[in-house]
Amino acid sequence: MPDKILHTLVNATGYFGSGAEVKADEQSNVFSALGIDWQMLLFQVIGFSVLVFVMAKYIYPIFMKVVDERQAKIEESVKAADEAKQMADKAEADVQKVLTKARREASDIVSTAKLEASNAISAAEEKAKSRAEKIVASGHEQIKKDIQVAKQALHNETLELIAQATESIAKVKLDKDSDAVLVNDAVKGAAK
């Protein structure tokens, strides 16, 4: 069977043998043996050219319009994306700049606040200290006065007691002057 297939194939080409299907005059003509017919070739050329013309005129422009529109959209989108990216980068840079400035200002404010707070604390401390000193001085003054008053009161009371005591001992009614002399003498004697 393979021999039969081979025989059929060889006959079909028309080059290698004298097949029943190949006419004798075609064997001498390569183009004819290959099935090339000038009339047919011209018909195919014209037919295909007309097909190309029709497609180029009526069909492909619709496709190309869609492709171009899509391409334009893509390019526009890419451009917009680039612009947006640039703007985002710029905004980010601006934000960074503002942030840096804000941080610096905040740092300045904090340091100023710290300084002011420190000054205020120092001033308050100073004020409190001076007030405390004033209070202490005033206290001391008051204590001195109180002591003085107490001393005077004690002195007077002592004199009174001595007068009473003397009076009760001497049974003599002493006037104020003699009483005072006696008391003073007594005090001096006691002090000695």
Added chain:
Amino acid sequence: MFAAIDLHIDIKTAPMFHIGEFAVTNAMLTGTVSLIVFIAIFGYVAKMLKTGKYNRFVGLVQWAFEGMLSQIDSVIPNKKIARSIAPLALTIFFYVLISYWMSVLPGLDSIKYDGNPVLRSIAADMNFTFALAFISLIATQFYAIRAHGGIGNLKRYFRNPFKDFIGAFEGILELIGEISRYSALSLRLFGNCFAGEVLLLIMSVLTGYFAVMTLPVFMAFELFIGFIQAYVFFVLTIIFTSLATESHGPHPEHSAVKSSKKMVAAE
């Protein structure tokens, strides 16, 4: 089992009927079906795009179109030339793809009219592949003339041998290459499509009833090859156009060598 099989493999397309003296072949019939499918798909998608309605199929076709268009834009730096050559290159790709895939349709050799198979991909007709190559060649030359001018374009092939002997030789080689590369392009497409049809036919014969299991594998393979061939034809067309329109600079002889190297690499 095989003795009863009568394989009908003919490198030529078979005439189905005649209009006057003009023979309408099986490849032309299949090509017409491909044309209807091609126009129907693109017409439908264009209509949907125009009305702003989308579905998965529209998205798929649009995606394929956009992919191919971006290929053209990436190969040809001049956008004006790229958009001018795009209709030809895109039509080549999509029409060849659909036509090639027609060869995978069931009933390849079994549906016959007047003893000849009715189904045959138009890409397996050398008239069609040569016509494509011829149109590509004309288009490339047209854009080359627009880019360099008529004389400038001729200077790519014909140089004074007394001034630049090697350059003149290279120009002749370039001229031969110009013709041979398009011939190779058309023969490659024809060879692949024809061989694919023969392969499917032989596999169906050799595997007999097991063909239901083996043929889908080969059909899938053919679909892949069809895509590759359509893409190769498409991409080489735009590469040749790009090479023909690119500026050669102050030393054309060096650029010609560079171009030749690029073309070899591309092929």
